[in-house]
Amino acid sequence: MAWIPLVLAVYFSMICIVVVLRRQWIERERLTFPLVQVPLAIIEENDDKPSILKPFYKNGLMWAGFALPFIVGCLNALHNYWNFVPNVNLQTSIPLFRNTTAQTIALSFPMLGFSYFVNLDIAFAIWFFNLLARVEQGLFGILGVTSTQKLYYAGGFPILAHQGMGAMLVLAALGLWTARPHLRAVWRKALTGDAAIDDSDEILSYRVAVCGLIGSVGFVAAWLWLAGLAWWILPVYLLAMYLIFIAITRVVAEGGIAAARAPLIAADFTTSALGTAAMGPHSLVALGFTFVWAADIRTFVMASAANGLKLAEEQLGRGKRGLFWAMALAITVSLIASIATVLHLSYAYGGINLNGWFFGPTGGPVYPFNFISGHLNNPVGSNPVGWVSTLAGGGIMALLMLARQHFLWWPLHPLGFAVSTISMTNYISFSVFLAWLIKTVILKYGGPVLFRRAKPFFFGLILGQFTVAGLWLIIDYFTGMTDNNIYWV
Structure with a gap:
């Protein structure tokens, strides 16, 4: 029971941060929030012709987009029941630089749909910087540049992980610096x-x-x-987290x-930055157990709350x-x-x-204990290569953000660099590229009118995959089928 107050405090602090930043992100910077586009479209009314059935469900393009992931998902699900049903493989990879790295080519229907609503410069930066990261890793591999x-809880190449971590930290820090007039107003109102x-x-x-944030972080x-x-590790860990x-x-x-998720988790960043030799077993055990709420956070309360506030902004x-x-x-x-x-x-x-990742002896549950035992058995000092890579990534990110702010013609959005070294980005980059290409062609030859008309198709791509996954979850429950993995992302 001691864990529940901690988790609730972490979640409450996340909500408080989102409240503080909401006006800056939604009203001043006008972030696009692509993930809320589908629910907004679903509840949209037609003022001219009121009807029980929303206009969203009457659009043929939406159902065309819906059908693609739905049919593919059904085929893959049925293949797990009967082998003679064809399986649709949506993923392959291209080896690069003498097999020192590989570029994943994978089609994710939801990411194709979401990326259609992302600004073109951001979509371009995501796939471009990810491809650049593969080139960087390949060149390092050929030249023999490596790290032991x-x-x-990071990708297989520590140098790139640190580089991405530096970019991620600067993305957050400079974002807060840019928001300082708003943050001063929030502080003045609170005080x-x-x-x-x-x-x-x-x-x-x-x-x-503000008081809730201070109190929950203190807790x-x-x-x-x-x-x-x-005590001397606490500020480093909490700031990174x-x-x-x-x-x-x-x-x-x-x-x-x-x-x-970040290229590095806060625990790995802390041990790399400060070294484990001086930490002692108690600190390492405490850091290991932070994996519970600060490791594989692919979805978490702060992101959900931010999207929820955007949805509320439009409706409430x-x-x-x-x-x-x-x-x-x-x-x-x-x-x-x-x-x-x-x-x-x-x-x-x-x-x-049960599921090997969630319950298995080599999955997520053993990661904290591997972290603890590994550092206890092999204590090391601060990692200089990690520091250099982190500072390099942070420096490049700072230059990209400054260029973005001062030059209207600058084509490379810094957000793409911040996520370029994440393994998840390697998986989705092809889908982002397709969305960027399709949107570019549509805007060039059809303009904003065609862009708006094509929206329902991409809504359907998103909704279709989630619907078919939910449908087969119910079917598998009644049939007793296990490990029927239809889609990953």
Whole structure:
């Protein structure tokens, strides 16, 4: 039970951060939030012809897009029942630079759909910088440039992981620096109650959000300290953790990458930056257990809350205070249901018989213990290659962001560089490229009118995959089929 207050404090701090940044991201910077486009389209009304059935479901293009992932998903699902049904393989890879690296070619229907609603310069930067990262890794491989550092939750090439981490940290830090006029206003409202600053359209008042953030971060720090994390490590870890949270949320809100995580997790970054020799076993154990809430965070509360606030901005107007309690209820129900489900499945069927990643002896559950035992058995000092790579990545990211702000003609959006070294980006980059190419052609030859007319098709691509996955989950439940993996992303 000691874990539940910690997790709730982390989640509450995430919501408070989103409340503080909402106006900056939505009203001032006008981020596109591609992930909310489908629900907005579904609930859109036709004022001319009121009907029970929304216009979204009457659009033939939407159903054409829906059919593609639905049919492919059904074929793959049926193939797992009967081998004679053809299986549609949506992924391959091209070896590069004497097999030192490979470029994944994979079609993800949702990412193709989401990326259609991403700004062209961002979509271009995502696939371009990912391809550049593959070239960089290949050149390093041919030249024999390598690193022997052991990272427990990163890609297979530590130099690129550190480079991407530097870019991710700078993305968050410079984003906060750019937002400093807004942050000063938030602080002034929280501290003095300045009537000139209106926070009535937020789900929490700025005073509650700021005090809640300070209190929840303080609680997390105290919990980690009591768990054994040394006081001098705490600020490094917490700063890295929250900057990662902010950066990933920004990536989701602006880049439409539905599942993303940082090139390094905060625990790996901390041990690499400070070294493990001076940490001691208590600190390493405490860092290892942070994997629970700060490791494979492909989807997490801060990104969900940010998208939720964007959706509320479009639909609820100024009456949003009740939304916080809806979020709190959703988190509470999810925690209770997930804990109960995991315990039931583990005891009823035996965890070792279930999904290998979530329950298996080589999957996610052993990562914290591998991290702890590995560092205890092989203590090392601060990693200089990691520092150089992180500073290089951060420096390049800073230059890209400055160029973006000062030169209107600058074509390379810095967000693409921040996610270029993530393994997930390598998987989705081809889908992003296709969306960028299609959108470029549509805008060039059909203009904004054709772009708007084509939207339902891409809505269908997204909805079709999630629908077919849910449908076969229900069918598999009643038939007893297991491991019927239709899609990955």
